[in-house]
Amino acid sequence: MAGLVHGPAGRNLGLVIALVLLCVVGTFTAGDRFADVNNVLTILRLAAVIGVVSIGMTFVIASGGIDLSVGAIVALASVWATTLATQAIAEDTHWIVLVTTALIVGTACGLVNGVLIAYGRMAPFIVTLAMLAAARGLAEIIAQRRTQIVQDRDFIDFFGGSVLGVPVLVIIFVLVAIAGWVVLNRTTFGRRTLAVGGNAEAARLAGIKVQRQTMYVYVLLGLLCGLAAVMLMARTTVGTSTHGLLYELDAIAAVVIGGTLLKGGRGTIVGTVFGVLIFTTLTNVFTLNNLDTSTQAVAKGVIIIAAVLLQQRTSTRRRSP
Amino acid sequence: MAGLVHGPAGRNLGLVIALVLLCVVGTFTAGDRFADVNNVLTILRLAAVIGVVSIGMTFVIASGGIDLSVGAIVALASVWATTLATQAIAEDTHWIVLVTTALIVGTACGLVNGVLIAYGRMAPFIVTLAMLAAARGLAEIIAQRRTQIVQDRDFIDFFGGSVLGVPVLVIIFVLVAIAGWVVLNRTTFGRRTLAVGGNAEAARLAGIKVQRQTMYVYVLLGLLCGLAAVMLMARTTVGTSTHGLLYELDAIAAVVIGGTLLKGGRGTIVGTVFGVLIFTTLTNVFTLNNLDTSTQAVAKGVIIIAAVLLQQRTSTRRRSP
Amino acid sequence: MTAIVKRFPGVVALGGVDLDVRPGEVHCLLGQNGAGKSTLIKVLAGVHQQNEGTITWEGREVTLGDPQAAIDLGIAAMYQELDLVEGLTVAENIFLGNEKARYGFSQRAAAAAETEKLLARLGHQEISPHREVGSLSAAGQQIVSMARALSRDARLIIMDEPSAVLDSGEVEQLFRVVRDLTDQGVAIVYISHRLEEIREIGDRVTVLKDGRTVATGLAVEDTPTSEIIRLMTGREIEYVFPDRTGEALGDVVLRVEDLRRDDEFRGVSFEVRAGEVVGLAGLVGAGRSEILETIYGARRSDGGTVSVDGKTLRRGSVNAAVDAGVGLCPEERKSQGLVLEDTVTRNITMASLGRFARSGVLDQGAERRAALEQTEALDVRPTGVDRAINTLSGGNQQKVVLARWLLRQCRVLLLDEPTRGVDIGARSEIYALVRQLADDGVAVVVVSSEIEEVLGLSDRVLVIGEGAVLGQGTADEFDEHRVLDIIMRGDAA
Amino acid sequence: GCTSNSPEASEDEGGGQSGAVSNNDEPGETVTIGFSGPAADHGWLAAINSSALEEAESYEDIELRAAEGTNDPSLQISQIETFINEGVDAIVLLPTDGAALTEVATRAMEAGIPVVNVDREFSTPFAARTTVLGDNYGMGVSAGTYACQLVEENDLTDPVIAEIAGIDSLPLTQDRSQGFADALEGCNQEVDNRVAAEFTVESGEAEASNLLQAAPQIDILWNHDDDQGVGVKAALDNANRDEMFFIGGAGSANAMRWIQDGEMEATVLYPPTQAADGIRVARLLAQQKGMSDLVQPAVPRRIVLDAPVVTADNVEEYLPLGFES
């Protein structure tokens, strides 16, 4: 117990409390409908796609950067993976072609971002804003603004299915979260990312190839956007240029509310996961309670502030015992 | 000339070149239609509203903060100023009531942001994200999602009019820009803002009231959002909860492309004005050339990158003669 | 290194410098602030690339494109401006870029064990490998920096003013390690403004002046200190403290009563009169900086009072202290002192903006003139107040921080390590200025790790140890031994 | 294919204000209806939502669950999943993207919950029990046909025809534009200038301002949406441009008043009452009733609403249907 309090649970105590409170409110107001297994799975499935993106975003923000183009990259990857040509090849071979295409497209976009930011020394905000416009525009051109349906049933069945009652999408999210945690906290890659975000000059003096590391985090996020596109394709059965709308705000919000500093140098995967869950649970509770959209928006604003204040209170008390 | 090159024009040489290039392209592809006085006034009128917001955003970003709620505040101010009640009072007295209401609502929202950020020590990103949700939700509730038409013709005529051929909106923008420049560069307020953004701890130890200063910049931005709401009401003749959609991205993009550092400590009003003009001119040139939306998006992305690279090139060369 | 030339925009930092270092020696690099010492060693460490000249390593000419290239050759450096990542732990910082890892996975236990060994070797077992570096004091961070240099198993270690934040005991410890290393054939390049240290540890010296070598490879034993000073400055300088004018002191201005912060210090009481300089002497980590910051309100006290002119200040409020006329010149110039990207002028006038403004609008001409006046008095180089502060050398940056507080008209001035990294020429100027301020009726409190400086500058001295006042009296009653003696005995005398 | 000649069964009761008299309106067993639509971020969609809510309100045997409006299909899917989990009696769904919501709608149907698909069609017919369509393509066709008529009546030679579309990435905008272009082709005309706005007043004003500079003379202007039309109108007034025939879309009360005052030529109705109709249909389905105005005892599979053109001649008739945006 003590270990937990000083470990991840303790560091994210405020978030845990916020989430628990939300669940209590949910159970209280919506009863069985909220506490139902299916409902929980629904929440998790919804969290999975944006969750995968947010894990990648944690790295970028921890490295002192930002990426506004995630949603656009998801859209482009989904569109590219569902073009007639790609689907034809997939039909002749295997749906893995769709997956590979999406991952490659995502990674390539991340690479462009990374190269321009790291080697072109341009502000991440600007570069990814440009990518946001360009990737979504390109997606529209490729899809001609049509919604492209995934023909391959096996693909849908695989990713849309469940293993032992747990949806595959949720499993993917959990795996990505665990991998993200290990990479951030237990590998040189993660430490270097934090070093670059914390003090790029010091990192350079220590012999870290700052530019290369910076590039890598955007590539990683691009790859995860490609994965998110696959998940979204499975979930919606289509690829379209409107996928991933405003994901940038959602992902950044989840990461920041989780406790990762926007100025870089500190990052927490556990916090990000909580951030994602809080936002998705919030939406779910709202839906169950039949709140109208405007009231939801106001409530959401107030709840965000409350959650962060709570997190601050609890972590301040912890810091000065 | 030499003075200019080393002064504002020199510092923003890349932006000037980018804007000039855009104009050349405009004249070349759309001829008289682009170089027409009316067209230039159209561009300036479109630039005016987002321009006023961007000037305020320059202060916030220079102080090391960020504000995602500007668009929502514009919406709320416009809605509040056009409710039946407000308009009834205005009818009995003077349209100045509408203006005052909008300014007060904007300032109040800015104050809430500022207090939570400065004294609540919360991350600006989170606070203003919450305000974004809450203010827009509130605007929807107040307006019941109706478009509220401004009944007072005098109001429309005043702000929609021209003085010596220059639209009042443009005059307001120019005045705000000049005032912004003076405040940022020639007053203790501006200097303190930059000091807080450059190194908040050093500023605090130097006796600057960092929290109060931080609060002030958000209040200032809120006030300018109120002003933008007035301008928008005059332009569109309505107040609605959909006003100011995505202003946050547009304003931040203009500020950052203008050369203000997102991490704070440096701010340039002249750069921001160029940033705004570049984006507005870009849209105008696209429309004159009847480009379709997707191609526009891709071109926009490429042009943003090109403009920033250009700006970098020119200012680097200047630095190492 | 031969004929190294390094130009920055508008400045020739190095205009043809030669340096040769032999295995197993301690080669001292001397020069005034801004002479080019740090720049030279940054070229050697691959941080900057020279515009002209060659670097030869073990007989081979090498190009050092980035820090990694130098590290690969066996060159490790401790930089003047601390180069640590505050959010990472001690162990992570030490092995940054050189991680203990297998297949990319960190071996945290191994790193921690190795860190403990390194810290023990430096005499600092008490620093936990898992502590976040940002929570360490400047001295603690210097130790970590040193441990990192050691961890690289380098053939050449460069130390840029490592002793600036260390007290004499810490420096002794450092020298033991240095001797250890040289015995194993490791070469050391050592930069310091404390000439007595050079005497103690150095084998040979190279002197830089205005980016040129004025003497290289002099054997320390054969060169008298006065000769070194002459080479550095081109004139004779007496290392002197200004006379205490002995004028009648004014009323009590600052009164500190039973000030306490849990886990840091307790029971601190003293008074400072107008025109008096009070010095706080003590070892690194004694809590002197904390005391000053608490008086200033930058830290919130857990008990006791601070009053200025009889009025008690609100706890934990910098604003209250500032309004009462208190100023603090902080210890950490980079994080607490400077807005690094801003100009010299703006950094100097930051704390006195009100004076240059009429209804909020600044008179930039007056601002600039005031800044120029200060920089001239303190001999900030290069001259010109419109350059960005981060293009100045470390010592000159320190002078700018000090200039800010000299410009501001305070009733009470708290100076934390005011001469950190400042060359001996400028030191005398600073001492004179502090004395001048006191004579003008300001109450001054000075903290310094150099006991000699505290004793020379102050009218009265408080000896601080382990967060408590161990002794106090007029400066004449103390000498260095007595101070150390009091600290060693540890109990209040 | 969704053209205006699909099997038609228009429900002429329009806005739910006029309480119908059929015995269908008598309270039956209470049914829970889930409703999910896109983010109500502009007038027409807001009207969709509010008319749906009002409709549900007016029946005491309907318990409505309205999910947060969203433009994210993934979120909307989870809302439908929530409804399925809850076991609602029927679902009214105005999808952000028809194809993307097909899968989950099918699941709902398989779970025995009748789904009423509103406005944007699913990619298979099996995903919905009944489809209520506003016919976006047909709307474009109506506008285009009317434009052709204007060209003919006024003897316009080589007229400049401009179009201000809605959000370009939405399939519905594509459909409208396609219908418009196809109809114009009928009289050998084409769109000379086209911009896309965002369904908001502000974007309408901004895009129209630029458009007016791009085309110094416009003969016919079709604007997809009357809400953004408020902005378009403001831009026209600002630029003192009244030379063109200004045709709107959707049919807001504002637009109809302009038509009355002669400030607008016409608007193409796109009823925002579709969701309200959907609610009614859903209630009938859940209570296993038929439509009393039809002989057939079961609710039809497909209801395509008309997209008539409102002009000065018939505006009085349609004004009560206009939604206040």
Ligand SMILES: Nc1ncnc2c1ncn2[C@@H]1O[C@H](COP(=O)(O)OP(=O)(O)OP(=O)(O)O)[C@@H](O)[C@H]1O
């Ligand atoms: N990045 C830079 N850009 C421009 N000028 C620089 C830069 N870094 C150093 N300089 C200049 O180079 C000169 C040498 O500086 P350097 O830091 O090497 O001095 P130093 O001998 O280490 O002085 P100190 O004892 O104060 O540390 C100074 O005039 C300084 O202003």
Ligand SMILES: Nc1ncnc2c1ncn2[C@@H]1O[C@H](COP(=O)(O)OP(=O)(O)OP(=O)(O)O)[C@@H](O)[C@H]1O
């Ligand atoms: N060398 C060190 N190793 C470990 N911890 C240290 C060290 N130096 C300082 N600290 C920590 O910082 C606190 C005191 O900090 P600080 O160095 O500011 O005191 P100081 O007396 O002002 O010394 P300085 O001469 O460095 O200014 C101590 O309580 C201790 O926790």
Ligand SMILES: [Mg+2]
């Ligand atoms: Mg130096």
Ligand SMILES: [Mg+2]
């Ligand atoms: Mg100290």
